[in-house]
Amino acid sequence: MSDQGTTLTEAQLSAVEAELAQDGVWVADQLRDQVSPAQEQQIEDAVASSSAPAYVTLARLDHDDPLTSGSPADLARIIHLDTGRDGHYLGVPSYGDLRVEVTSFPDQSADWYASALAEEEHPGDLTAQVLTTLDLLGDPAAAREQYNQTHPEPGGPPDPTDPIGTGTGGAPTPWLLGGGLLVLTVVAAVVFDRRRRRRRTPVASAVEGRSLVLPVTVLGTVRAAEDRRREDEALAAVLGLGEAIDAAELRANRDEVRRAWQAALDHYDVASRILHRDHTPADAVGALVLARRGHEAMAAALARKGWTPARPCYFNALHPAAARRVSWSESGSKSGSEAGSGSESGRAEVSVEVPACPACADAVRAGREPADILDFLAHGVPRHYFTLDLGAWSESGYGALDTDLLARLLAFRGHD
Numbered sequence: 001m002s003d004q005g006t007t008l009t010e011a012q013l014s015a016v017e018a019e020l021a022q023d024g025v026w027v028a029d030q031l032r033d034q035v036s037p038a039q040e041q042q043i044e045d046a047v048a049s050s051s052a053p054a055y056v057t058l059a060r061l062d063h064d065d066p067l068t069s070g071s072p073a074d075l076a077r078i079i080h081l082d083t084g085r086d087g088h089y090l091g092v093p094s095y096g097d098l099r100v101e102v103t104s105f106p107d108q109s110a111d112w113y114a115s116a117l118a119e120e121e122h123p124g125d126l127t128a129q130v131l132t133t134l135d136l137l138g139d140p141a142a143a144r145e146q147y148n149q150t151h152p153e154p155g156g157p158p159d160p161t162d163p164i165g166t167g168t169g170g171a172p173t174p175w176l177l178g179g180g181l182l183v184l185t186v187v188a189a190v191v192f193d194r195r196r197r198r199r200r201t202p203v204a205s206a207v208e209g210r211s212l213v214l215p216v217t218v219l220g221t222v223r224a225a226e227d228r229r230r231e232d233e234a235l236a237a238v239l240g241l242g243e244a245i246d247a248a249e250l251r252a253n254r255d256e257v258r259r260a261w262q263a264a265l266d267h268y269d270v271a272s273r274i275l276h277r278d279h280t281p282a283d284a285v286g287a288l289v290l291a292r293r294g295h296e297a298m299a300a301a302l303a304r305k306g307w308t309p310a311r312p313c314y315f316n317a318l319h320p321a322a323a324r325r326v327s328w329s330e331s332g333s334k335s336g337s338e339a340g341s342g343s344e345s346g347r348a349e350v351s352v353e354v355p356a357c358p359a360c361a362d363a364v365r366a367g368r369e370p371a372d373i374l375d376f377l378a379h380g381v382p383r384h385y386f387t388l389d390l391g392a393w394s395e396s397g398y399g400a401l402d403t404d405l406l407a408r409l410l411a412f413r414g415h416d
């Protein structure tokens with residue numbers, strides 16, 4: 001058998017779901033040497049005559065499969081979420097000997113006994129295991145009884161409702177065999193979040209529909225190259241965050257850790273949506289800021305810590321985090337409405353306290369304008385971003401004045 005597992009794109013998943021709707025069985029090409037068309041027909045017949053709905057997905061999923069991470073239980077949950085069809089989902093673990101694993105909706109923890117007995121009766125024979133499992137699932141209590149009679153253990157049989165094996169008197173639970181350590185309850189939540197991440201409606205397409213302040217036609221060559229570089233950087237950061245989220249196995253479930261994880265997902269959502277719609281160079285910088293924050297939130301969650309967003313440098317959110325506050329008055333914004341559609345910020349002549357990175361803080365305190373203030377072209381003229389109407393970006397200083405950047409984005413969306 002090939003070591004190469006099966007991976008599923010969303011389109012392939014839809015095809016699998018369609019096939020399951022038709023006859024209840026999907027066999028991946030990779031397992032065709034184990035399940036012939038005639039055997040598949042046998043399984044389809046058994047599914048058709050089983051007392052409860054059953055869906056059989058026969059594939060060795062790859063550990064790197066972004067949808068399932070190689071888990072047949074994850075695949076079952078995803079299909080169940082998509083289709084809403086209750087029943088027994090039979091799959092194949094990605095590791096160890098060929099065997100059947102059952103995930104049921106509603107959950108029936110006794111199902112484990114059916115597949116365990118089937119494996120003992122027909123080691124290495126996947127079709128026979130599926131048929132036996134389907135048969136035993138018709139009477140789970142009898143399967144449990146049969147298993148207990150053939151496995152008298154001092155500590156009792158493994159408790160399938162105790163996936164991390166804390167209460168089984170030392171007997172390894174089936175989930176631990178083969179090294180596939182999964183904390184199932186948390187994985188369920190993560191899988192759901194992965195799907196939600198992909199499918200939910202926009203939380204904040206905050207900048208969608210806002211007038212474009214920056215006329216692209218006057219972008220100079222240097223400026224265009226700089227914008228492209230930031231755009232590329234933002235795309236890479238967002239892609240990297242998405243991949244990291246997919247690869248992550250969250251093992252803690254304290255509230256603050258869950259909130260950090262949720263923050264990572266939300267930041268990914270918003271950053272991704274910004275980049276996948278028409279957007280300005282200012283939006284690309286915002287997406288990059290969001291992606292970096294998302295990475296930080298995820299790192300905190302994986303370290304089982306809570307997460308509080310760091311306050312960025314007001315002068316350029318891509319600078320190192322703010323170290324101290326300085327007093328700043330922006331004179332540039334007094335020069336009228338050159339910025340086009342936007343109303344001026346009104347901060348023009350007022351000195352404000354703003355957080356600044358060490359270099360910018362040093363400059364301001366020395367009476368100089370910080371080098372490398374984030375600016376964008378407005379009618380061909382570079383302008384400091386905080387003098388332009390860039391919605392939540394300029395209002396919050398990309399999170400420097402209000403670290404709850406997502407809330408600000410949502411608020412602006414509400415005003416559109």
Ligand SMILES: [Zn+2]
Nearest residue numbers: 313319357360
């Ligand atoms: Zn700075």
